[in-house]
Amino acid sequence: MTEENTAGDIPTERQTPVGEPVIRGDPSLTGERAREAVQFDPDDEKSLDRAAHAVARFAVQTAGDGDNLVMLRGAAACAALVRGEGSYTAAAERAGPDVSVSFVRKWSRVHDLPRPVRAHVARGDIAPSAAKHIARVAGTDRFRIAWAVIDHEMTVRDVRTVVSEVDSGASVEEALANQGITLGELSVELPEEVYTELRRRVALSEEDPADVIAASLADRYSIE
Incomplete structure (x- = not known):
């Protein structure tokens, strides 16, 4: 697993040390439970022992979300164990007989997702099992599928289907369209005065409201 992978200037994989509770330890995301966050250090044997125990327990307890x-x-814990042991196979062996290589691989990839996606998992906007499928794709496709999950209330089955189609060569746009979802479609609620003025101005300029909003956001966030 790599620490960082980017598509342009957008980080599409984890940028912070493996095992560090960046999301789990953030009170703004997890409230008082941030104090429960455990760090797994892949360079420390005692920490790896804790990670192996955590993975073994996790494998037995995991059933759905x-x-x-x-x-x-x-x-x-899976990701730290993989980093410490050097391979998925060695990590699974250290965790015990109830832990498969595929289990360790799948959940390690979830830990490697970019921070914005993991934050939504912590908030409950994206189911962990859906995140497991999102982690199968690379680059900005991870964001595209993750945001579609949030904006269109996709089920885990929907996500699995979309990711499988992408794995088979379809674009994310095509795979989402097969689920009746338009990539980039977002429903927003504007303040009454802003909505009224936006509609008045685009009527006079014969523009599409979506184009005006997109241009404004691109300018605000320096998106080219």
């Missing part, structure tokens, strides 16, 4: 933070902790 449970507590999002517990599952993020399990993903962190």
Whole structure:
């Protein structure tokens, strides 16, 4: 697993040290539970022992989606164990007979997702099992699918189907369209005065409101 991978200037993988509770330890995301956050250091043997125990427990407890933070902790333990042991196979062996290589691989990838996606997992906007499928794709496709999950309330089955189609060569746009979802479609609620003035101005200039909003956001966030 790499620490960082970018598409242009957008980080599409984890940028902070493996095992560090960046999301789990953030009170703004997890409230009082931030104090429960555990760090797994892949360079420390005692910490790896804790990670192996956590992965073994996680493998037995995981069935569908449970507590999002517990599952993020399990993903962190998987990733730290892989980094410390040097391979998915060695990590699974250290965790014990109930832990498969595929289990470790899948959840390690969740830990490697970029921070904005992991933050939404912590908030409960994206189910951990959906994140597991999102982590199968690379680059900005991760963001495109993640935001579609939030904006269109996609189920885990929907996400799995979209990712499978992308793996088979379809674009994210095509795969989402097959689910009746338009990539980039977002419903927003504007303050009454802003809405009224926007509509008045675009009527006079014969512009599309979506184009005006997109241009304004691109200018604000320096998106080319």
